[in-house]
Amino acid sequence: MTANLTTILSSKTKQVEIYRSRPTVMIGERINPTGRKKVLAALQAGDFDIVRQDAISQVAAGAVVLDVNAGVPGADEPALLKKLMQMVMEVTDVPLCIDTADPEALAAALSVYEGKPLVNSVNGEERALSAVLPLVKEYGAAVIALCMDDDGIPETPEKRLAVAGKIIERAGKLGIPPEDVVVDPLALTMGAESNAGRIALETTALVVKEFGVNVTMGASNISFGLPDRKYINSTFIAMAIHAGLTCPITNPMVSEVMLAVLAADLAMGRDEYAMNWIKAYRARNKK
Amino acid sequence: MSEILSELATAVIEGNSDDAIDLTEDALDDGLEPQNILDNGLMPGMDHVGVEFRAGNMFVPEVLRSARAMQSAMDVLKPLLVEGGVEMAGKILLGTVKGDMHDIGKNLVGMMCEGAGFEVKDMGKNIAPEDFVTAVKEFNPDIVGMSALLTTTMRSMGHTIKALQEAGLRDQVKVMIGGAPVTQSFADKIGADGYASNAASAVDLAKQFAGV
Numbered sequence: 001m002t003a004n005l006t007t008i009l010s011s012k013t014k015q016v017e018i019y020r021s022r023p024t025v026m027i028g029e030r031i032n033p034t035g036r037k038k039v040l041a042a043l044q045a046g047d048f049d050i051v052r053q054d055a056i057s058q059v060a061a062g063a064v065v066l067d068v069n070a071g072v073p074g075a076d077e078p079a080l081l082k083k084l085m086q087m088v089m090e091v092t093d094v095p096l097c098i099d100t101a102d103p104e105a106l107a108a109a110l111s112v113y114e115g116k117p118l119v120n121s122v123n124g125e126e127r128a129l130s131a132v133l134p135l136v137k138e139y140g141a142a143v144i145a146l147c148m149d150d151d152g153i154p155e156t157p158e159k160r161l162a163v164a165g166k167i168i169e170r171a172g173k174l175g176i177p178p179e180d181v182v183v184d185p186l187a188l189t190m191g192a193e194s195n196a197g198r199i200a201l202e203t204t205a206l207v208v209k210e211f212g213v214n215v216t217m218g219a220s221n222i223s224f225g226l227p228d229r230k231y232i233n234s235t236f237i238a239m240a241i242h243a244g245l246t247c248p249i250t251n252p253m254v255s256e257v258m259l260a261v262l263a264a265d266l267a268m269g270r271d272e273y274a275m276n277w278i279k280a281y282r283a284r285n286k287k
Numbered sequence: 288m289s290e291i292l293s294e295l296a297t298a299v300i301e302g303n304s305d306d307a308i309d310l311t312e313d314a315l316d317d318g319l320e321p322q323n324i325l326d327n328g329l330m331p332g333m334d335h336v337g338v339e340f341r342a343g344n345m346f347v348p349e350v351l352r353s354a355r356a357m358q359s360a361m362d363v364l365k366p367l368l369v370e371g372g373v374e375m376a377g378k379i380l381l382g383t384v385k386g387d388m389h390d391i392g393k394n395l396v397g398m399m400c401e402g403a404g405f406e407v408k409d410m411g412k413n414i415a416p417e418d419f420v421t422a423v424k425e426f427n428p429d430i431v432g433m434s435a436l437l438t439t440t441m442r443s444m445g446h447t448i449k450a451l452q453e454a455g456l457r458d459q460v461k462v463m464i465g466g467a468p469v470t471q472s473f474a475d476k477i478g479a480d481g482y483a484s485n486a487a488s489a490v491d492l493a494k495q496f497a498g499v
Contacts, residue, residue: 034438035467071438073473101386101439153388191347192391225347225391 005179007142007214007247009065009095010115016064016095018182018214018247023265023276025247026258027097027118027216028063030054031084033072043072043080048087055088061252062280066092067120068109069099078108085109097144097249103131110139118142120249121184124149124163129170136171142180143171144216147203153186157202160185164207182214182247183207187236191225197236201243208244215240219248219257234260241268255284291317292328295360299332299402302352304359311360321367325404329364333357333402337487347391350486354398361401376404377497380428380460382414384443389436392466395486396432403490405430405497416443416450423456430496432489433479435466444469445477461496465489 004020018025031054033040042050055066068088070081077100085096098109099120106119121144122132136143145167147153147160154160164183171181185203188196200222204215219237223229234256237248241264252258262280265271291314298306307329314324336353339345345353368375381397383390390412397409408426410418423431431451435441444464451457463481464474474482480496483489 033468035436037468037470040438040468073438073442073468077439101437148388189347189391192351192394194348227343227346 003212004208005212005214007118007179007182008116009118009142011089011093011095012114014093014095014115020208020214020244020246021270023270024241024245024261025064026062026252026261027065027067027247027249028054028058028061028252029067029218029220029249030058030251030253031066031088032069032099034069040072043070043075048084051084051087052091055092058252059092059094062258063094063252065095065097065118065247067097067099067249069120070105071100077102077105081105081109082112085113089114098141103135106132107135110135110141113139116141118144118182120144121146122167123147124166126150129167133171133174133176136180137174137176142182143176144182144184145171146184147186153188155199157185157199157206160199160203161206161210164203164211164213168211168213178211178213182216183211184216184218187217187219187222187240189224190222190232197222197239201239204240204243204245214246215244216247216249217245219245219250230254230256233257237261238264238267241265289314289317289319289327292319292324295324295328296332296335299329299353299356299360300335302349302356304352304356307356307360308363311363315363315367321364321371322373325361325364325368329357329360330402330404333399336402337399337490341485341487347395350395351398354395354402357402358398375406376494376499377429378406378408378426379430379432379493380408380410380419380422380426381432381434382410382419382422383412383434383436384440384447385413385415386443387435387437387440388412389466390434392436392486393432393434396434396465396483396489399486399490400432400493403494404499405493416447419447420450420454420456423451423460424454428460430461430463430493432493433462433464435464435469438468441466441468441473444479448478463489463492463496 006019009016097118123146147163185200187200190196223232238260295310397407401407433444461480464479465483471482481492483492
């Protein structure tokens with residue numbers, strides 16, 4: 001097994017280290033208008049209170065990094081992304097994960113960020129590699145690598161591993177070290193493809209064994225179209241942590257998911273004297 | 288309705304492909320018309336699935352199974368329907384727009400529209416405006432359906448409508464759109480003819496467009 005690498009992210013005042021023997025790093029997913037019509041409507045109306053509130057409440061719930069996505073149709077994405085990031089940086093001090101598919105918006109966001117952000121994301125498509133990786137290098141950021149390329153999303157863990165390897169190699173050629181590449185094995189929807197969960201878990205294990213890199217996942221997609229999603233999500237996230245997931249992008253305000261992460265950390269020996277588990281218990285039962 | 292057709296409807300509802308094929312063949316052996324089997328066996332089954340799905344009583348995997356059962360039966364019936372010169376409800380061209388790889392909702396729409404008697408051509412995902420234009424020319428659909436899950440890709444729906452306009456094809460098709468970030472007001476803004484918030488509503492919308 002390759003040594004576990006450490007990914008360092010930072011804000012102006014705070015540093016977060018991601019590695020496999022420490023508690024799971026929760027990346028808060030909620031500052032994102034995709035699939036959240038309320039947020040979309042608020043941003044379109046120029047109402048940013050919901051963004052500030054989402055930032056504060058996610059950090060209070062245990063998010064250590066916040067994802068920021070400004071994908072509002074028709075909006076000037078570079079300007080809006082910068083604005084949202086500045087707003088989040090005013091009310092919290094956690095490092096940010098810059099979430100955009102637009103290289104121009106990414107460049108704008110990186111130019112105003114103080115610290116070392118996580119870029120969400122690059123994939124194995126030639127166009128994405130050549131647009132995103134140079135920016136990641138220029139600004140000394142870390143980057144999420146999605147296991148898909150010009151041929152789409154591979155169906156087997158081995159092929160996804162190969163895509164991850166290709167991205168790590170391309171990053172390396174530009175001088176981006178492997179510890180700054182965080183792999184996303186892609187957790188697809190189990191309700192449409194029964195093996196989607198297993199493939200994501202096996203890919204995670206392979207990627208960890210081969211490269212020792214950190215692993216992220218959007219871990220809510222998995223349960224789309226099914227009832228009682230939070231129980232699926234929480235069980236899956238615990239299994240993924242065992243497989244090697246270190247920094248999921250998820251909603252820390254769903255207590256079932258948060259509890260599953262804390263329990264998984266405890267089971268993996270990453271919560272000494274169960275201090276985090278007990279602290280969270282007290283916080284829940286306060287007042 | 289005969290016993291066998293109601294059993295066929297049940298096979299579709301339960302997503303049992305083997306039963307759906309067997310019952311369709313049995314019904315044909317009994318001398319039932321293909322159109323009768325479609326209208327009074329398969330379609331009521333799929334209608335029921337649509338209603339239950341919308342009500343939150345059935346879930347995506349079940350709908351996918353039902354649609355698969357429906358398709359298995361249609362594989363048996365379709366050649367006979369075509370042979371008999373039966374008219375389909377209309378032709379629908381479907382695709383997830385450029386830059387977007389999400390296709391579960393779009394697939395559901397496709398299968399449920401087939402279940403409602405439409406001829407559906409599904410182009411898949413990540414479909415560029417110019418590819419929609421080419422496909423409209425080739426397939427000559429009555430309805431074009433577009434799907435997007437991302438706020439960043441939904442604008443491609445507008446680009447596709449514009450491309451259809453520029454190619455002089457806009458007036459010969461109805462355009463319907465859907466996907467998580469899509470709203471009625473977005474549909475109005477980009478000049479789509481309709482928006483559906485789920486697969487069952489998309490079928491209703493398509494039927495409305497087709498006048499069936």
